[in-house]
Amino acid sequence: MTAPSRTTETLEADAIRRKAIIDRIAVLTFALAWLTAALVLAPQLDPAQLLLAGPIGVLGGYLFADFLAGAVHWLADRYFDPETPVLGPMLIAPFREHHTDPRSISRHDFFEVSGNNALVSIPLPLLLFLLPAPTDYASTTLLVFGLSASLALVATNLFHGWAHAEDPPRITRLLQRFGLILTPSQHARHHAANHDRAYCVTSGWLNPLLDRIQFFDRIEGLIALLSRTPRKPTSLDAGAPHPDPTRSGSEKD
16 A cells, blocks of 8 residues: 555656756746847947837836736636646646645745746747847837846746745845835735736736726626636625735735
8 A cells, every 4th residue: 555655756756856857947048048138139229229218118028027927817817727738737726726825835946936937938038039120219129128028027926926925035025115026915905805806916016907997807708708608706796895905914015
């Protein structure tokens, strides 16, 4: 009776080791691709154009990452299941398990937290080489946008984990205090509700707007209408108001 158990434990340990190796390769490969794009393309930028295009590109890329992370989060929470091929173990299961143990993400190391995002983001900095040379404000803004968005997407789960950490690094608390990254109070709305609010987890800046206009609720309604399938209920269907961003004392900004 003990041999099958040892075999199962060995297989699980091997899977964890393989995942750890993949995570590290993914993060390092993304870092190499991003730094290569930045170092090769940055000298082509006009400093005068960067004065305007730089801030717009950085902000636009950061907001885009927040929206895209929210859209993926919404899909993972509202559709599919952990048994879905490919997507299930890679995307759906971690989100569903996170709802059961929200603080678990803060106990993972940097590579485990960032590995999946880095893996799917590797092509993004490489695609920047296909853009036209940055000779005007539009092309300069687009290049900065791409660098900002790809980096923010990889950092998203790190910011998400810090929003759950009991004792995040000092620099993290400073960034949270100034609202530059996702704060515990912003993210608490997602866990205080039926996990159907406040999906954006990079900066969380877009959550108030998207929740107010019921963006994802309306998309779900459209999908249900087109597919002629019932829509999963939400906290709003029960007539409950959006929860206030309250948290326990251990999760103060």
